Amino acid sequence: MPEASADIVRLDGAEKHFGAVRALAGVDFHVGAGECVGLVGHNGAGKSTLMHMVAGTLVPDSGRIAVRGGIEDNYSVPRAQQLGIRCVFQELSLCPNLSVAENTRINHPALSGFGWRRKAADLIAAKLDEIFPGHSISASDIASDLSIGRRQMVEVARAFTVTQDPLELVILDEPTSSLDAHTAGQLLAFVRRFVASGKSCILISHLLGEVLHNADRIVVMRDGKVVASDAAKAFDRDRLVTTMGGAEAREKIAAEIATQKPETGPLRVRARPARQEDGNELVAHAGEIIGLAGLAGHGQTDLLLAIFAAAARSKTGIEVTAPVALVAGDRQSDGIFAQWSIAQNIGIRSLARLRNGLLISPQREAELATFWQKKIGIRTPDMNNNIFSLSGGNQQKVLFARALGSDAKIVLMDDPMRGVDIGTKLEVYDLVREEASRGRTFLWYTTETEELDNCHHIYVFKNGRIVANLRRDELTEQKIIQSSFGDAA
Amino acid sequence: MTAAPVETSPKSSSERGKLARARLLRSLLPALSLVLVLLAIAWLNPRAISYFGFSLMLNLAIPIALATIAQMFVIAGNELDLSIGTFVGFVGCVTATWLKDAPLVGVVILLASIGVYALLGALIYLRNLPSIVVTLGMSFVWQGLAILILPKPGGKAPDWLLSLMAFKPPFVPFPIIAALLIAAVVYFGLMRTSYGVILRGSGGNAAALERAGWSLLRTKIVLFALAGLFGVLSGMALIGITTSADANIGNGYTLLSIAGVILGGGEFVGGRVSPIGAVIGALTLALAASPLLTFMHIPPDWQVAANGAILIIVLAARVLISRRER
Numbered sequence: 001m002p003e004a005s006a007d008i009v010r011l012d013g014a015e016k017h018f019g020a021v022r023a024l025a026g027v028d029f030h031v032g033a034g035e036c037v038g039l040v041g042h043n044g045a046g047k048s049t050l051m052h053m054v055a056g057t058l059v060p061d062s063g064r065i066a067v068r069g070g071i072e073d074n075y076s077v078p079r080a081q082q083l084g085i086r087c088v089f090q091e092l093s094l095c096p097n098l099s100v101a102e103n104t105r106i107n108h109p110a111l112s113g114f115g116w117r118r119k120a121a122d123l124i125a126a127k128l129d130e131i132f133p134g135h136s137i138s139a140s141d142i143a144s145d146l147s148i149g150r151r152q153m154v155e156v157a158r159a160f161t162v163t164q165d166p167l168e169l170v171i172l173d174e175p176t177s178s179l180d181a182h183t184a185g186q187l188l189a190f191v192r193r194f195v196a197s198g199k200s201c202i203l204i205s206h207l208l209g210e211v212l213h214n215a216d217r218i219v220v221m222r223d224g225k226v227v228a229s230d231a232a233k234a235f236d237r238d239r240l241v242t243t244m245g246g247a248e249a250r251e252k253i254a255a256e257i258a259t260q261k262p263e264t265g266p267l268r269v270r271a272r273p274a275r276q277e278d279g280n281e282l283v284a285h286a287g288e289i290i291g292l293a294g295l296a297g298h299g300q301t302d303l304l305l306a307i308f309a310a311a312a313r314s315k316t317g318i319e320v321t322a323p324v325a326l327v328a329g330d331r332q333s334d335g336i337f338a339q340w341s342i343a344q345n346i347g348i349r350s351l352a353r354l355r356n357g358l359l360i361s362p363q364r365e366a367e368l369a370t371f372w373q374k375k376i377g378i379r380t381p382d383m384n385n386n387i388f389s390l391s392g393g394n395q396q397k398v399l400f401a402r403a404l405g406s407d408a409k410i411v412l413m414d415d416p417m418r419g420v421d422i423g424t425k426l427e428v429y430d431l432v433r434e435e436a437s438r439g440r441t442f443l444w445y446t447t448e449t450e451e452l453d454n455c456h457h458i459y460v461f462k463n464g465r466i467v468a469n470l471r472r473d474e475l476t477e478q479k480i481i482q483s484s485f486g487d488a489a
Numbered sequence: 490m491t492a493a494p495v496e497t498s499p500k501s502s503s504e505r506g507k508l509a510r511a512r513l514l515r516s517l518l519p520a521l522s523l524v525l526v527l528l529a530i531a532w533l534n535p536r537a538i539s540y541f542g543f544s545l546m547l548n549l550a551i552p553i554a555l556a557t558i559a560q561m562f563v564i565a566g567n568e569l570d571l572s573i574g575t576f577v578g579f580v581g582c583v584t585a586t587w588l589k590d591a592p593l594v595g596v597v598i599l600l601a602s603i604g605v606y607a608l609l610g611a612l613i614y615l616r617n618l619p620s621i622v623v624t625l626g627m628s629f630v631w632q633g634l635a636i637l638i639l640p641k642p643g644g645k646a647p648d649w650l651l652s653l654m655a656f657k658p659p660f661v662p663f664p665i666i667a668a669l670l671i672a673a674v675v676y677f678g679l680m681r682t683s684y685g686v687i688l689r690g691s692g693g694n695a696a697a698l699e700r701a702g703w704s705l706l707r708t709k710i711v712l713f714a715l716a717g718l719f720g721v722l723s724g725m726a727l728i729g730i731t732t733s734a735d736a737n738i739g740n741g742y743t744l745l746s747i748a749g750v751i752l753g754g755g756e757f758v759g760g761r762v763s764p765i766g767a768v769i770g771a772l773t774l775a776l777a778a779s780p781l782l783t784f785m786h787i788p789p790d791w792q793v794a795a796n797g798a799i800l801i802i803v804l805a806a807r808v809l810i811s812r813r814e815r
Contacts, residue, residue, distance in 0.1 A: 057700055078702040093700055095693030097760040102686045107701045112683035145508045 006032045007069065008169045008200045009054055009085065014063035016049050023049040025224040026063070031169060036191060036201045038215025038232060040208065041244055042393070042423040046224040047204055051171050054202070055087035056080035081107075084168035086159045088175055092151055096144035100124055100154050103143055110163040127157040131190045132183055148330065149296060152178045156187060160194070169200040176210060177418050180296045180447065188214050206421050207448075208240050220244055244423060268410050268441040270319040271310070273303050275464035282459050282466060284441050286409070289432060291455030292445040293480050296415075299464030300445040301329070304412045307443065311410075322409035322441075325349055327399050329415040329445075335399045336387055343369035343383040345398050349406040372401035376431060393424040400428060404435060411435075413444045417451065429454050449480060515807065519753045519769040522803045526776045533784035540662055547664035548730055550775035551654075552577070554668055555723035556742045557749035557771040558675050558764065559716040564750050565679070565762045566712040567692045568613065568620035572628035573720055573746050576602070577739030579631040580724025585644025585734035588725075592647070599721050606717025607710045614709040628743070635736035642735035646728045654729030668768050675764035688712055692760025748800055749774055754807070773803070 010030040016023045024046045031037050041047050052058035053065065056077040065072050067083045080086075086107075094103045101121040105111045111120045121139035128135050132153050143151060152175065159170050172191070176184035191201055191214060205211050211218060211232070218235050220228040220243045228243045235243075265286030272281040282303065284290045292300040304326065309315060311324035328334035337345055347354050347365045354364045369383040376397050380390060387395060396416060403411050417425050432442055433454060444455060452458055458475055460468035460483040468483035530546075531538045537546060556573055563570040580599065588595030609627065613620050656663050679685040690698050691708040699705055723742070728734050751757070752773060753766030777799045782792045 055700075076702075077700060081702055087700075089700065093694060093697035095690040095697055095760065097693035098686060098690055102690070105683055105686050106690050106698060106703070109702075116683045117681070141505060142509075142512070145505050 008033055008067065010066045011050070011053065011060070012064045012066075014050070014053055014060040014065070016046075016053070016058065016061050022224055024053075024060070027221075027224070027226050029054075029219065029226060031200050031202060033168075033200055034195060034198045035217060036195045036203055036215050038211035038218040039202055039204045039221065040206075040211055040218065040240060041221035042421040045221040045244075045421075047221055048173065048391075049224075050221070051087060051173055051202065051204065054080075054169075055085060055089075055171060057087075081165050084166035085171075086167065086169070087171040087173070088155055088159045089173055092148070092155060094143040094151055094155055097142070099140050099142055100137060100146075101139040103154065104139075104158050104161060107158055108161070108163045110165075123161050123163070124154070124157060127161050128153065131157050131160065132186050135183075147297060148178045149180065149183065153183060153187075160190075167199065169202070170194070171202045171204070173204045174206065175203070176205065176207065178296075184210070206425075208237055208422065212237065212240070241422065244421075265439060266321070268320070268322055269307060269443065271303060271307050272317040273299055273461075273464055273466060274306065274317070275299065276466060280466040280469060282443075284410070284443060284457075286439045286441055287436055288457060289436050289442045289444060289455045291452045291458040292443065292461060293449070293452055293458050294461035294467075294483070296447050298461040300461050301414050302464065303461075304414050304443060304445055307410075308412055320410065323407050324410045324412060325403035325406050325408035326412045327403045327414065327416045329413075329418055331392075331395055331399055331416075334414075336395060338388065340387060341384045342373075342378065342380060342387050342390065342398055345387050346372055346383075346401045346405060349402045349408070353407070368405055369401075372405050376401060376427060393420045396420050397424065397428070400431070404431070404440075409439070410441045410443070413442060413446075415445050415447055417446065417448065425451075452480070516754050516763060516766060518803075518807055519763075519766040519773065522752070522806075523769050523773045523776070526773055526781055530776065530781055530784060533781075537780065537784065540660075543665065544657070544662040546776060546780040547662065547668075547772065549727075549778075550664050550772050551667045551671075552723045552727035552730070553742065553745055553749065553775050554671055554768045554771035555719050555726055556739075556746040557753070557767045558671060559719035559723060560746035561675075561750045561753075561755060561762050561764065561767045562679075562688075562712045562715040562719065563620070564747075564755055564757060565689055565692050565760055566610075566709055567695075567758050567760065568709075568712075569747070569757070570624045570716055571621060571743055572624040572631055573716070573723075574739045574741060574743030575628045575631040575635065576606075576717075576720045577724040577727060577742050578734075578736055579635040579638075579739075580721050581728045581731075581734040581738050582635045582639040582644065582736055584650070584725050584728040585646055586638055588650075589645055589647045603714055603717035603721060606720070607714040610709040610711075610713025611706060613713075614706050632736065632740075639734055639736055642733065644728075644734045646732050646734075650725060650729040651732060654726065668772060672765045672768040675768075679762075679764055684711075689760045689762070692758070692762075745771075745774055745778075748804075752800070752803055752807075774800075 007030045012028055014024055014027045014029070027046070027050060029050060039047050049058060053060050056075050056079060059075070065075050067085070072079065095106065101117060101124060104120045104124040105116065108120070125139050128137055135153060137146065137150055137154060143154070146154065156172065156175050160167065175187060179187065188210065191203065195201055195216070203211060203215055212235060215232045218230060218232050218240070219226055220240065222244060267283070268286055269284040270281060282290065292303070294300060306315065307318055307320060308324055308326050310318035311320045337348065343365055346369050347360070350368065351360060354360050354368065356364070366383065372378070373380070373383055378390070378394050378397050378401070380394070387398060390398065399416065417428070436442055444451070446452060452475060456472050458470045458472070459466045460470065460480055462483065468479070470479060536542060556577055559573055560570055580602065583595055583598050587598055609623060612618065613623055658666060679688060687698065687703055688708055688711060691705055695705055724739065727738065731738065749770040750762065750767050753763055753768070753770030755762040755767060778796055779792060782795050787795050
C-alpha cells in the first residue's frame with residue numbers, strides 16, 4: 001500500500017514560535033486512513049500547537065501541510081472543514097448563551113434556511129444517542145445550564161455530525177477530561193467503531209491507559225519534537241512514561257504512602273455534609289492527605305466549599321481549626337486572574353505577608369514567585385508575563401503555588417489535575433506528600449482513582465453523603481465503585 | 490477505568506428544569522414590571538386606560554423602543570453604544586430638513602450614516618478598541634453635525650412621515666401595534682434565523698465562532714449596521730411625532746436605551762439579549778417616565794430622580810432573581 005496516498009493529513013518540518021518560545025521544532029507527523037493515532041507528551045510539549053495546525057487555526061512558521069496527498073498552501077479552518085477535518089479543542093468551545101441545537105448550527109454553515117432549527121436539533125440528538133446512549137441531554141437545553149461533563153459530551157457529538165462536508169478525521173484533545181468512567185467508555189467505544197469504518201482519529205489524553213488501549217499508533221512528543229512513533233502494541237505504560245521523560249512510576253508512591261504511618265496530629269477539620277443523615281463525618285488531622293472519591297458531582301465540591309466558607313465564618317456541623325486555601329478545579333472560571341501576571345496570580349493569597357506599609361512590595365512578590373517557580377518548575381522565561389502565556393498544566397501549577405505559598409495549614413483541592421499531563425501530576429504528588437509530612441492537611445477531591453493512592457484516608461461520596469470511609473490499605477477501585485453505586489445507607 | 494452507569498451526575502434533568510424555570514421567571518420579569526406600572530396608572534387615573542389614553546401615553550414609546558433595539562444589537566456583541574442618543578438627534582435633524590426639502594440627499598445622508606456605524610464596528614474589531622471610548626467620541630461628532638444642520642430648533646417633518654405616525658387604526662392604538670411589530674420582526678431576525686445564532690454566538694464565545702470558521706469582523710459590522718439602521722428608524726419616528734427637530738432632542742436616549750435592554754432581561758456581556766424583553770422594557774420606561782409620575786402628582790422637578798428610583802427598584806428585582814438562578 002503506497003503510504004502517501006493513504007494519508008489523510010501529513011505535516012513535514014512544521015515549526016512554530018510564539019515570541020521567544022519555540023513551540024514546535026520541525027515536526028513530521030501523519031495520520032493514515034482508518035487509523036487512530038494517540039498523541040502523548042507533557043503539557044507544553046507542543047501537542048496542542050500541532051493540533052491547531054492540523055485543524056487550520058494556526059499557520060506554521062515553516063513546513064508543509066498536505067491533505068490526502070495534495071499540498072495545501074492556504075490552509076485555514078474553512079478549508080480544513082471542507083476536507084473533513086474537525087477538532088474538539090481542550091478548552092470548551094460552546095457558546096454558553098446558545099442552545100445545544102444552536103451550537104450545532106455554528107459548526108455547520110449548511111444548516112440554514114427554512115426549518116434549520118428542527119434539522120439541527122435532530123442532527124445533534126441522533127449523534128448524542130449514537131455515542132452516549134441514555135445521555136438525557138435535550139437539543140433545546142442552553143449550554144450554560146449543562147454540567148461541564150455534558151457540555152463536553154455535546155462538543156464531542158457535535159464534531160461527529162455531518163451535513164454537506166465530508167468527515168475524515170476528528171482530533172479529540174483530552175475528550176474524557178470531564179467525563180466519568182462510564183461516558184468515557186461510551187466515547188472510546190464509539191471512536192473504535194468510527195475508526196473501524198475507515199475514518200481517522202487523533203486521540204490526545206493524559207490518561208495513558210486510554211491511549212494504550214484505543215490507539216493503533218502512538219506518537220510521543222517532548223519539547224516541541226516528536227521523540228517516538230510506533231505501534232501501540234510496542235508500548236507499555238512504563239515505556240511511554242520513560243519516553244515522555246516522566247518521573248518515576250507510581251508503584252513507588254504507593255509503597256511510600258503505605259509505609260508512612262503518620263502519627264495523628266492535632267485535629268484540623270471535622271465536617272458533616274449538609275445532606276448527611278447518619279453519623280458519618282469527615283475528619284482530618286495535621287499531616288494527613290484525605291481523598292474525596294466517588295462519581296463526579298456527588299457533593300464533594302460542595303463539602304470543600306462549605307469547609308472553605310466555615311474557615312471564615314463558623315458554620316454548624318463543620319469545625320475548622322486553621323487557615324484554609326482552595327485549589328480550584330475549573331481554573332479558567334474559578335482560579336485564574338486572567339489580566340494578571342504569573343507572579344501576581346501566585347501572590348494574591350499571601351497579600352498580608354507581601355505588604356510593605358499600605359502597598360504591596362513588588363520585591364517580595366517577585367521573591368515569592370521566583371521561589372515557587374524554582375520549586376515546582378513553572379516553565380516561563382519571565383514571571384511577569386501574563387498568566388495566559390503558560391500552558392494549561394503550568395497554569396495549574398501556579399494555582400498550587402498560590403495555595404502552598406500561603407499561610408494555609410489546610411489545602412482543599414477540587415479535582416485540580418483535570419487535563420494535566422502525567423509529568424506535572426507526579427511532580428505535584430511529590431510536593432503534596434512533602435508538604436503533608438511537614439504538617440499540612442490536604443483534602444483532595446479527585447475523579448481519577450490513581451490519585452487516591454496518594455491519600456492516607458478516603459471518603460466515598462454518593463448523592464451528597466459520605467457512604468464509605470476507607471483507610472489507604474483497604475482501598476481498591478472495586479470498593480470505591482461498589483460504594484459509589486450501591487444503595488445509599 | 491471501570492465502566493458503570495451514571496444517572497445522577499450534577500445538573501440532572503430536574504435541576505436543569507429548575508434553571509429553565511428561573512430563566513422563564515426572569516424573562517417574565519419585564520412583562521411583570523410593565524403590568525405593575527399599568528396597574529398603578531389604572532389605579533391613579535382609570536380614564537388613562539383607554540384608546541386615547543394609550544395613544545397619548547405611549548406616543549414616545551416607539552422611538553424609545555427602536556433606540557433600545559439599536560442598543561440591544563450592540564450589546565449582543567458585548568459592546569456598548571454611548572452615541573445612540575446624539576445619533577437619534579442627528580437623524581432627527583436630517584429628517585426635519587434634508588429629507589423634507591431634498592428627499593434624495595436626505596436618504597443618501599441617512600444611508601451613509603448607517604455606513605458610518607458599520608465602519609465603527611469594523612474599527613472596533615480591527616483595532617481592538619473599547620467601544621465605549623469610540624462611541625463616546627462619536628457622540629460628540631453626531632451632536633456637532635446635528636447643530637451644524639439645525640443650529641436652532643425648527644425644521645419640519647415630511648408629510649408622509651407625519652401621516653404615518655398619526656395613523657389611527659381601529660381598536661388598538663398605533664404605538665401598541667408598532668411595538669408588537671418591532672418585537673416580532675427583531676425576535677424572528679435575531680432569535681430564530683440561522684445567522685441570528687451566529688450574531689448572538691459572537692457575544693457568547695467569540696473564539697469558538699472563529700474556530701468554526703466564521704468572520705468576527707463581519708458579525709461586528711452587521712451588528713453595528715443594524716444598530717445604525719434602528720437608530721435611523723428611531724430618529725425618524727421621533728420627528729414624525731414631534732413634527733419638528735432640535736439638535737438635543739435625542740440626548741436622553743443613550744441611557745434610556747441601555748436601561749431598556751437591561752430592564753428587558755439582557756446582560757451587558759455574554760450575548761444574552763431578548764428583543765421582546767427590550768421592547769417591553771422600553772414601553773415600561775416610557776410609561777414610568779412621565780405619565781405615571783404625572784398621575785402621582787410628582788412635580789416635574791422631581792420626575793427625573795423618581796424615574797431613576799423606579800429603574801433601580803426594577804433592576805434590583807432582576808438581580809435577585811438572577812442570583813437564584815445560580
